Amino acid sequence: MLNLYDYIFYFFAIVILGSSFVVVFSRNIVHSAFALLFTFFGVAGFYVLLSADFLAITQLLVYVGGILVLLLFGVMLTNNIVNVEIKSGTMQTLPASLIAALIAGLLCGIFYVSNWYLVPTTPELLNNTTAVAIGYAFITTWILPFEVASVVLLVAMIGAVIIARREKAPEVE
Amino acid sequence: MTETLFLQFATAILFIPLISFLVLIFFGKKLSDKSAIVGSGLIGSTLLLSLIIFFSKINYFHNQTFEYTFTWVDFGYYDSKINLGIMIDNMTAIMLVVVTLVSFLVHLFSISYMKGDIRYSRYFAFLGIFSFSMLGIVLADNFFMIYVFWELVGLSSYLLIGHWYEKTSAANASKKAFIVNRVGDVGMFTGIMILWSTFGTLDFEKIFSLMSLGVIPFESTVWLTAAGLLIFCGAVGKSAQFPLHVWLPDAMEGPTPVSALIHAATMVAAGVYLIARVFPIFTADALIVIAYIGAITAFVSATIAIAQYDIKKVLAYSTVSQLGYMVMSLGVGGFTSGFFHLVTHAAFKAGLFLGSGSVIFAMHHVLHHHNDHHTDPQDIRNMGGLKNKMPITFWTFLIFTLAISGVPLTSGFLSKDDILAGTLAFSDLTGHTIIPIIAFTVAGMTAFYMFRVLILTFMGSHADSHRIDGIHESPWQMTTPLIIFAALSLFFFYSPNPTNASEGWFYSAVVRPETAVPENVSASSIESFEEAVHHNHGKAITLSLLIAGLGILISFATYYWKKISADKILNMFPKTFKFLNMKWYFDELYDKTVVWFTMTTAKVLAWFDFKIIDGLVNGTASVTKSTAFGSGKFDNVVVDGIVNLTAYTFGFFGLIIRTIQTGKVQTYLAFAIVGALMIFFFFN
Amino acid sequence: MTFTVSLNHFIFVSAILFSLGIYAVLTRRNAIMVLMGIELILNSANINFVAFSRYAGMDVNGHLAAIFVIFLAACEAAVALAIVLNIYKQFNTVNVDEVSTMKD
Numbered sequence: 001m002l003n004l005y006d007y008i009f010y011f012f013a014i015v016i017l018g019s020s021f022v023v024v025f026s027r028n029i030v031h032s033a034f035a036l037l038f039t040f041f042g043v044a045g046f047y048v049l050l051s052a053d054f055l056a057i058t059q060l061l062v063y064v065g066g067i068l069v070l071l072l073f074g075v076m077l078t079n080n081i082v083n084v085e086i087k088s089g090t091m092q093t094l095p096a097s098l099i100a101a102l103i104a105g106l107l108c109g110i111f112y113v114s115n116w117y118l119v120p121t122t123p124e125l126l127n128n129t130t131a132v133a134i135g136y137a138f139i140t141t142w143i144l145p146f147e148v149a150s151v152v153l154l155v156a157m158i159g160a161v162i163i164a165r166r167e168k169a170p171e172v173e
Numbered sequence: 174m175t176e177t178l179f180l181q182f183a184t185a186i187l188f189i190p191l192i193s194f195l196v197l198i199f200f201g202k203k204l205s206d207k208s209a210i211v212g213s214g215l216i217g218s219t220l221l222l223s224l225i226i227f228f229s230k231i232n233y234f235h236n237q238t239f240e241y242t243f244t245w246v247d248f249g250y251y252d253s254k255i256n257l258g259i260m261i262d263n264m265t266a267i268m269l270v271v272v273t274l275v276s277f278l279v280h281l282f283s284i285s286y287m288k289g290d291i292r293y294s295r296y297f298a299f300l301g302i303f304s305f306s307m308l309g310i311v312l313a314d315n316f317f318m319i320y321v322f323w324e325l326v327g328l329s330s331y332l333l334i335g336h337w338y339e340k341t342s343a344a345n346a347s348k349k350a351f352i353v354n355r356v357g358d359v360g361m362f363t364g365i366m367i368l369w370s371t372f373g374t375l376d377f378e379k380i381f382s383l384m385s386l387g388v389i390p391f392e393s394t395v396w397l398t399a400a401g402l403l404i405f406c407g408a409v410g411k412s413a414q415f416p417l418h419v420w421l422p423d424a425m426e427g428p429t430p431v432s433a434l435i436h437a438a439t440m441v442a443a444g445v446y447l448i449a450r451v452f453p454i455f456t457a458d459a460l461i462v463i464a465y466i467g468a469i470t471a472f473v474s475a476t477i478a479i480a481q482y483d484i485k486k487v488l489a490y491s492t493v494s495q496l497g498y499m500v501m502s503l504g505v506g507g508f509t510s511g512f513f514h515l516v517t518h519a520a521f522k523a524g525l526f527l528g529s530g531s532v533i534f535a536m537h538h539v540l541h542h543h544n545d546h547h548t549d550p551q552d553i554r555n556m557g558g559l560k561n562k563m564p565i566t567f568w569t570f571l572i573f574t575l576a577i578s579g580v581p582l583t584s585g586f587l588s589k590d591d592i593l594a595g596t597l598a599f600s601d602l603t604g605h606t607i608i609p610i611i612a613f614t615v616a617g618m619t620a621f622y623m624f625r626v627l628i629l630t631f632m633g634s635h636a637d638s639h640r641i642d643g644i645h646e647s648p649w650q651m652t653t654p655l656i657i658f659a660a661l662s663l664f665f666f667y668s669p670n671p672t673n674a675s676e677g678w679f680y681s682a683v684v685r686p687e688t689a690v691p692e693n694v695s696a697s698s699i700e701s702f703e704e705a706v707h708h709n710h711g712k713a714i715t716l717s718l719l720i721a722g723l724g725i726l727i728s729f730a731t732y733y734w735k736k737i738s739a740d741k742i743l744n745m746f747p748k749t750f751k752f753l754n755m756k757w758y759f760d761e762l763y764d765k766t767v768v769w770f771t772m773t774t775a776k777v778l779a780w781f782d783f784k785i786i787d788g789l790v791n792g793t794a795s796v797t798k799s800t801a802f803g804s805g806k807f808d809n810v811v812v813d814g815i816v817n818l819t820a821y822t823f824g825f826f827g828l829i830i831r832t833i834q835t836g837k838v839q840t841y842l843a844f845a846i847v848g849a850l851m852i853f854f855f856f857n
Numbered sequence: 858m859t860f861t862v863s864l865n866h867f868i869f870v871s872a873i874l875f876s877l878g879i880y881a882v883l884t885r886r887n888a889i890m891v892l893m894g895i896e897l898i899l900n901s902a903n904i905n906f907v908a909f910s911r912y913a914g915m916d917v918n919g920h921l922a923a924i925f926v927i928f929l930a931a932c933e934a935a936v937a938l939a940i941v942l943n944i945y946k947q948f949n950t951v952n953v954d955e956v957s958t959m960k961d
Contacts, residue, residue, distance in 0.1 A: 002860055009862045013870045020874055020897055024881040029890060036893055039874075043900050046867065050911040055903075055920050055927075062927050067896065067934045074889045074938045078945040089886045089952070092839065096883035099846055104876035106850070111868050118864065119914030126915060133917040134924070140247050142921055149928055156932035164939035838953050839883050839891075846879065 009049055016042035033072050040064050051126045054134055179234075180241045182226050183259050186219045186269060187308050190276075193301035201294025208294035209287075212301055213280040219304070220277045223269040230266040231682055238262040240314055242376065253373040260314035260377075263682040264512065268311040268446060271516055272439050275523050276304045278654035279434040282527050285650045286430055286534055296336055300434070303329035307439050310446065316365045316375040319447065323361070323407065326443060327354045330435050334427040346423040353420040357410020364403030367396065368454075381453045384689040394456060394694045401459035404451060405466075412444025412496045415470040419759050422489040429530030432485060437492050437526050438519035445499045445515050452508060453689035457696040464504025464599070468611045470497030473757060475618040479625070480753035483551050484529045487626050490756075491577065492522055494615060498592055505608065506702045507595025508685035513674060514588035517667065521576040521585060524658030528570040531647045531655065532556065532630060535563060539644045553629040560631040562644045565652045567631045569659040574627045576662040578620035579721045584662050586717075587674035589616065591706075594713035598705030602697045613720050620724030628732040672714060867908035874901035886952040888941045892934065899930045 019038035026032045040063040047056035138146050193215040201208050242258030280300060287296055306329055309322030328351075335347030365375065371390040372380050390396040408414070413421035424436050435441070448455075448463065455463070471494045478490035495518050502511030536550035548555050560567045576585035593616065596609040646652065660666075668677025688695045730736045743750045752758070833840075874897055881894030903923045910919025945951050 006860065006862045009866060013866070016870060017873055017877075020877045023893055023897065024877050029887055032890060032893060036896065039897065039900065043904060046870075046904055047907055049862075050867070050907045051915065052907045052911070052920055052923075055907060055923055058924060058927055059903075062931055063896070063900075066931055070934050070938050071889060071892060071896075074892070074941055077942060078889065078951045090884045091837070091886055092843065093884050095843055096839075096880055099843060099850075099883065100876040100880035102850060103846070103879055104873055106853075107872035107875065108869055111865055111872060116864055116909075116912070118912050121911070121915045126911075130917055130920060134920055137917055137921055143246070143248075145925065149925060153928060153932055156936050160935040160939040163936070164942050843883050846883075 005049070008045075012042045012045040012049065015039075016046070029075055033068065033075055036071070037064060037068055040068065051130070053129055054131045176237075176239050179226060179230070179239045179261055180259065182222045183239075183261055183269075183312055186222050186226075186273065187259070187305065187312055189215050189219045190301045190304035190308065194298050194305060197294050197298035197301060201298055204294055206293070208297050209280070209284045212297035213277065213284065215301070216273065216277045216280050216304060219308075220270075220273040223266075223273040226261065227266045227270045230261065230263060231678060235263070235682070240378075242314060253369075255317050256315055256374070256376055257318055258314045258376075259312040261312070264446075264449065265311055267516060267679075267682065269308065271442075271519050272304065272307050272311060275434055275438040275519060276300065276307075278657060279430045279523070279527070282433070282530065282651050282654045283428070283430045285648045286530055287428060292336065296333075296428070299329055299332045299336070300431075303333060303435065303440070307443065310443050314377055316368065316377070316380075319450075320362065320365060323358065323411065323443070323447075326411070326440050327351060327358070330354075330424070330440055333431045333435060334424045336428055336431065337426070340426065342423075343426040346420075346426040350420040350424050353417050354410045357406045357408070357417055360403045360406025360409075362407075364400045364406070367400040367403065377450065381686075381689045384454060385687075387691065389691065394691065397454070397690060397694070398456045398458045401451075401455040402462060404454075405448065405459065405463055408444030408447045408500070409466065410444070411447075412441050412500065413470075413493050414444070414466050414497060414500055415473055416759075418470060418474060418493050419756075419763065421493055422486055422756070425483075425485040425489050429485065429526060429533060432489070433523045433526030433530065436489065437522040441492065441496055442499075442515050442519060445496065445503065445511065448500065448503045449508065449512050452503070453686050455688075455696075456690045456694040458694070460504050460506065460696050461603075461605070462504075464501050464605070464608055467497045467499070467501030467504050468608050470494070471501060471615045472497075472611050475615045475622070476753050477756045479618060479622045480750055482554055483549075484532065484553050484556075484626060484630065485526075485551055487553075487622060488522070488525055488529060491525075491619065491623065494619065495522065495577070498589070498612070498615070501608065501612065502592040502595055505595050505599035506685070506696055506699075507592055507598075507706070509680055509683050510588060510591035510595050510674075512683055513667075513679055514592055516679070517576070517584035517588045517662070520658050520661040521573040521583075524569060524573045524655060524662060525577070527651070527654055527658065528566055528573065531563065531566045531651050532559065534647055534651070535559075535566075535644050553626060556630045557633050558631070559644065563631075563646045565646055565655060569652075569655040570627060570631065572659040572662050574623045577623050578725060579616060579717055580725075581718070582664055582671050584664055584667055586671070587664055587667055587677075590672075590714055590717050591674055593717050594706045594709045595702075597709035597713055598702055601705045601709065602701065613716060616717055617720040617724040620721040621728045624725050624728035625732055628728065632733060673710070864908055864912040868905055871901040871904040871908070874898075874904070888944065888951040888953050889938075891953060892937055892941075895933070896930060899926055902926060 016039055019035040019042065022035035023032045023039060026035065040059065044056045044059040044064075047053075047059060193212050197204070197208050197212060204211060239261040240258060241260075242256045244254050245257045246255045248254065280297070283296065283300070287293055290296060303326065306322045306325035310319055310326065313319040313322060331347045331351040334350055335344055338344045338347070367390050368380060369375060371388065372383050374380065374383075390400055410417045421436055421441065425432055427435075474490040474493035474497065478487050478494060481487045481490060495514070499511045499514050499518070502508075502514060533550050536556065540548055540550055572583070576583035579586045579589040593609070593612055596612045600606045600609050664671045667679055668674045670676045674680060685699050687699075727737070731738075833844075878894045878897030878901060881897060882891050885891055885894065903926050906919045906923040906926070910916050913919075941951055948955065
């Protein structure tokens, strides 16, 4: 029997897959970008279903709030605004679709035949918030990756600023 | 008051000065003149909180220690953690009041002293960060935090000394203070690392308890002594002990209230506080070294102070000398008396500096008024007869001078007398008789040079009397702190009995902690030491009174009644005077040795670089060049032939294969994915 | 295979999302679309991390890996967009197949 959990899962699965189809196949880049919003949102829903509350929030904050906005800025800044037709072409569609189909089939096949090692969980564990455990893991076992990550983030930020900066201010007459 | 309330108050005391700093550094320009009020108000609130903590701690929670600790970094392995935390015991409560009180009064004094300064708000901002870092040292319950705030104190002192950085001498002085302090801090850091590698923790309490269970660094008492002395190095730097005392007199280039705050009452006391805080880890050998360093410092700087003419220089050397006293007292085992002297000295020395600031301020204004820009307003030879013009400054200055000279009814007498009794007890117990001899000599010299300053500045008549026409008392913001400090320099704040401090609250509040080092290397026990102190108490009082009286008498005879001609004595020993006036040539010595050595090494290395390395490189280059010329011929004809043939061959194949190199990233990526899939299939 | 949701359902969705991302990366000419494809791929990897962590006893280490992936994606997006803007200034296009100076 399907219960509420399953219906919600299928709803989000349809949102994710449907919107990602739009992302991939839409000719209009702005449509793609907005469809990506729904994909990210659906993934966040998946996280909630998987009891990853902290990650779901992070997904919304970073992807929807940060990366998507960046991508939209990229679209705006690199296309001539006067040019209303914001379209993007495709290439090598035939080999690419072959490869993609091959990968999808392969992965699904592997997932289907594999006998995963599963550990049953208790409802308490699933209903607990994960933020405390994540925070604790960050400053104990994962402290080195955490610190390195902060440095990488800083370097990326500085790098992005330096790369995107204009060399010379445009001359104003 | 509950424990939580204590800790909340202490946290507030720690962070309010930081808030003051942040507000003034960001909004100082907008606040302009109001920034002084903001800074003073915030510091004043910390003073109130400190007083609350102090009174309830001393009266109701006498034997309790409040501590709040949390783990900051957990390394996960070997159970090693770095904790941060604050601790309030009686010593902390007393120091909190000392620091916030002096800081508040100095803020108040600075309001009019610094009026019209171009970096007025920044000055108050720096006072704020200084108070923050000093309170951090006082509240810290572990070596890590104390080290962090230690460096912050160094930084803020650098900023404040260099407040007038347009003056080359001020800029140099701030650099000198910073670098000389670093020398001591390297030692301190090494010492902390020794403790860390042994104990895996930096908390005072944990280290002391582990040590008293018999855990010592590398199973060797020598390392234990070394660790203690290395940590003492930090105190040597910060408390300006011999041989790192050279920075403190130069630091007088900063504004005078800064000298009162940093270089008289608080920052330089941090070293003494550190010794007191980690007292249990010192072995007997380490304590003897500490005692001798203190004694040498006290003596050397007292002799220098006699021969100075700049009022602030005299006070600076007198500070160094008194700090030597405190360190010596801790070294001989007089824990309470050393710390007591730190507190009493903070009051009267801060008062002396503020008094000198008041005088300099007045002199500066009157000289400015007369359009006289050549006379040094800090030179005591240019002063004299200010007694009636500046009565409040004079009378408070007199009280401070009496206190520092150790005249009865003052706080200085109580603490100094106890230190002297401690040195006598030490020589009784261990046979180091030189220490009490130095201590008493320095006591006499202190009385002499302090009265010299007093007489030359305020009494007698001015050589050029119209110059000081129109000189007048400073405004109330400057005199109020003086009066408060003068009141605090009297005995009844500390003990009901003007001849014996051990009846007061201080001696029951601060007691010498039990040592944590193994018994065979520990200093003489508390009981035997106190017994010896008690035994020597009468002797110490008599001797110290005699010697202080003698010093004061000679001073009056020389400078007031002019029975002894100072000039004649100077002419009899010109070399000695020059030697003392030039501060024992320490700066020159360091210039000729350490600085010279560094510079010469750098020069030699530069020469080596330019001549030898560059020569080698150039030589190699010319050899290579001639070889290259020969091989070039060979290359052009023979090798090129082969290469060209190969190139043609590959070029031919390349033309064919080139077609798959489309230059499109995605094509390459598609190939990569196909490759990955192929690997997957082949190795499955 | 049943319709009641289990681990396999999540990772099937992620597998399809992954291949869609690969398709986008391989076919789109616009550099920003390529970036979007990469985001899809990273998201599918994240779903796997979290799903396995959920069905292997609710261990947070999978979540941590996912967080690191998210943060790397943020870095990547920032730097890549900076590069794309620079390319646009240089070539006046963001179509990756036209930016092929490497070929010549």
